[in-house]
Amino acid sequence: MIVVKDLKFTYPKAREETLKGIDFSIKEGEIFGFLGPSGAGKSTTQKILIGLLKDYTGQVSVMGKEIKDWNRDYYEEIGISFELPNLYQKLTALENLQLIQSFYKGETEKPMKLLEMVGLGDKGNLRISQYSKGMKMRLNFIRALLHKPDIIFLDEPTSGLDPVNAKNIKDIILQQKKEGKTIFLTTHNMAVADELCDRVAFIVDGEIKMINSPRELKVQGGKRRVTVEYVDHGVMVKKDFPLDGIGYDPSFVELLQQMEIKTIHTQEATLEDIFIQSTGRKLI
């Protein structure tokens, strides 16, 4: 669906390249996470992919066509939700959606249906200036789905949302994937990336340091050990066992049989750990 080869980009008047030759490809129906600290080149990559920056070198093809060769019809195919909600403050939610809806030639969703999907069904006639930040974020998110695009670009879709609404947005994203949509997710939030993405790319200083599935990364980056927490004579004790051949490890089996076990955890790394290990940077 999306193929990027040796993509380089330098902003006018900038001394250094912002993107230093990155490569990745995204399959149809995949959720691809693009993770990195601020200033790493995430937004620049997204701007190139959505056709806003055209002075790049390398290859960026979407649906088999180079971005530079697409005309405005490209926007019938892709939906974009930016990090900050960009909405007319003086218009109501419905008016905002109807305005954007009018620009598309193809089939569109009913604005009311989308509002109901994110729990704003009864707030459609409120002006945006009366919306809370979380409500704006939800509206911003559904705006990207209005014209039923095949590719959806989401920038921090759950930022500023309470856990219930964040879960709802994540469920909608997964539902879109089920319907065959391809999703490009830019985020700082490792937990969100871990939950949603089929694969993630780590980008730092304009270079991709690693691309893999979150599961694979966590297993590779973790220690093959199991930590058991149990109570021994009223005291909480923690003990590590090697994961290989654990079923035949008498001390482990004995512990399980004789002690009051509190927790058992394999020592997989978190995505955040892997990010720090592989890039030497924190996600700020």
Next chain:
Amino acid sequence: MKKIYILLVNDLRNILREPMLSLAFLGPFLLSLAMRWMLPSVTIYFANYVDLTSHYPLIFSFMLLLAAMLTGMVTGFLLLDERDDQIYMTLIVTPLGKEGYTLYRIIFPMVISFFYAIIALPIAGVGQIPVGFVIPIGLLAALEAPIMALFLACFAGNKVEGLALSKGFGLLMIPPIAAYFTDSKWQLLAGISPFYWPVQAFLAAGESGSAYWFYIFGGILIHSILLYGLTNRFIKKMG
């Protein structure tokens, strides 16, 4: 067509829901009515000092300019709103695109301003200028509006600066007034102000000769150059 209609309705909503913009938007209309009802009394009041009737063409030409400026200012403020809330980003990633958005933002104030230019004179009670002369002047005045709008969008950091710049833009009204009271070829220097051209065209409208068309075409040239430069700058600024 549907797109333009919806954009227009959207703009009207944004304007009418903010008192300052509503007032500025209706300003040209109110100004024309004020001219109709108050100018004769003001003329009589000052009759002992100055014969205002001899300056009516100048006064009415400035009424047209003010209409264009107010329309441009309203559009400029819509643009600043769209920039402050990053709404233009949403608009340019739809099939409207950067080009469609920019074009709409240029044409909207032009149409409104042209419409005002055509109706303002009859409302104000000026009947003696033939329609054939009013339309080209209306077009010239219409070009002023997007220049004002883009000028604000390119150079104002926020709406407060926008307000200050609108007043600053008003200083460009001085050269055509100075030219009006100067009887020398040097008055052409005032042509660096875009306002000079429609005012001079208006003043020449009643005279015989080619002066009228000189000012119309000169004005179109100067306005087109300004509009082209500002449009490029505006598109670049969108990133």
